[in-house]
Amino acid sequence: MAHGRVWAFGENVDTDQLAPGALMKSPLDELARHCLAGVRPEFPQEVAPGDFIVAGKNFGMGSSREQAAQALVHLGVKAVIAPSFAGIFQRNAYNLGLLVLECPEAFRLHEGDQLEVDPRSGTISNQTTEETLSCVPVPEFLMAMLEDGGLVPHLERKLKQQKAT
């Protein structure tokens, strides 16, 4: 399984930091270039596909704007790991194909650590410290939706299957 590095953030990362309100009418590409730049200016440039975001509690608080999750998907973020998420953000994330993992011990993960995750069993392996942490396992139906790339492609596939049978 591919691994990626940790980008560490604090508590209450809000939707304005993820998708700044002033750029809501801009194309996703431009919006994503400002994602979390207010907190860590180098993040949108340097984050590599497969990297992880590790944050404190209540990640994604604020508005219900879907672009907050969309920007992270666009940048190739593999998963967000935090002790808790704002409810509407968490739903939007799955619907847009972004893996989010609830991990009470997220604070044990540090900037630059290399991780591998198994969302089905709910394990996070820290290759840097050789520690294994548990997170809440992601139910199978959400994994199926994520693997299809989110709710719309998932429904598209299901509806096609229904027509074929």
Next chain:
Amino acid sequence: MNSRPQTLAEKILSRASGASVVQPGAIVTGQVDLAMIHDSGGPRRVSPILQRLGVPVWDPERVVVITDHYVPTFDADSEQILALTRDWVREQGISRFYDQQGICHVVLPERGHLRPGMLVVGGDSHSPTGGAFGCYMFGIGATEMAGVLATGEIWLRVPETLRIEWDGTFGPGVLAKDVMLFLCGQLGMDGGRYQAVEYAGSAVARLSMQERMTLSNMTAELGGQAGLVPPDETTAQWLQAHGSDPGDWALWHSDPGATFAEQHHFDAPALSPQVAAPHSPANAAPVAEFHDVVPEVLYLGACTGAKLEDLRAAARLLKGQRVRSPMQLWVAPASVRDRQQATEEGTLRILEDAGASILPSACGLCAGYGPQRLGPGQVCLSSTARNFKGRMGDPTSQVYLCSPYTLAASARAGRIMDPREFLEEA
């Protein structure tokens, strides 16, 4: 059968998912009884997705569309958004369409669409308002709404219930709005943990339906997924009067012995009127701490704070009085029906005589979408739900939140004022 006592939320979700018992944490798929969308997050966002999926809405009878955010239109873009909404409604064969009839969360129950025990989704974050009628109603994003409209289903994690009980009787001058500002201050904007919040106790049972709607509405600010008030005789009578069949309303309550993840008890008579300072509803404190704040604009508006009873509360304090100049009082009645009633009974006249400008029945300044916005540095006292930075206008504007009573008292005093000062004489 099932002997484990269940919470109201568990009962609704077990019915909607066809499971005999549901436990908090379990993931279920619910059949949606009703989906509500408005002009902003609705047709213009969901229509392209439904087209991509190649399906119409699953059941036009179970979809309610309401225009309120871009109402009245003010430029070519807003006109186009409303035109698109009307075309889409026609194309999908949706008859439950309320065009410019008021704010969605107020119009939906007023037109008889809610019944206790229903599972309802809304394309707006204040959708928990429907919980006042014993519905499990919550807000979802546009992509998820498109999924519901395509399939009629939605997944849910069965929530824990946070029960908030208020006992006794609220004092004069204290309204549901004060209750919610107080709770935001006490529990914080993530206090609801995206679980079900249930409001109960003798003080809540005494509240009217529109006051209960204010509790459920601001569950959004408290961070709950749904904000439920167990239905009772008051609910049943109100529903009947609004053309809805209350059905088996008495079934929809938490069983004695049901498990609540948190229980909070508050003493209703001890609550004083509250004000929340910029830029968060959680910055709430008793009104007395704000007596030196001089607002320029007073806004009596929104689904949260301009329903018929909110207008009546303000009129009670403003009868025969004048808004202290140079302050301006803007009133946007929450729905066309509430506006009609307020006109017929003279409530609106009292407000006009006091110097209020009456604005269209729509989201208006609360959404901050239209041309009317707060200017740089402007201080506003508002009966709305949110005072986030820049929401109602310029990022340097300062919005304080309060109840309709406190707003009216402040209009008379020329600065933020405790309504109890004037209620004694009223």
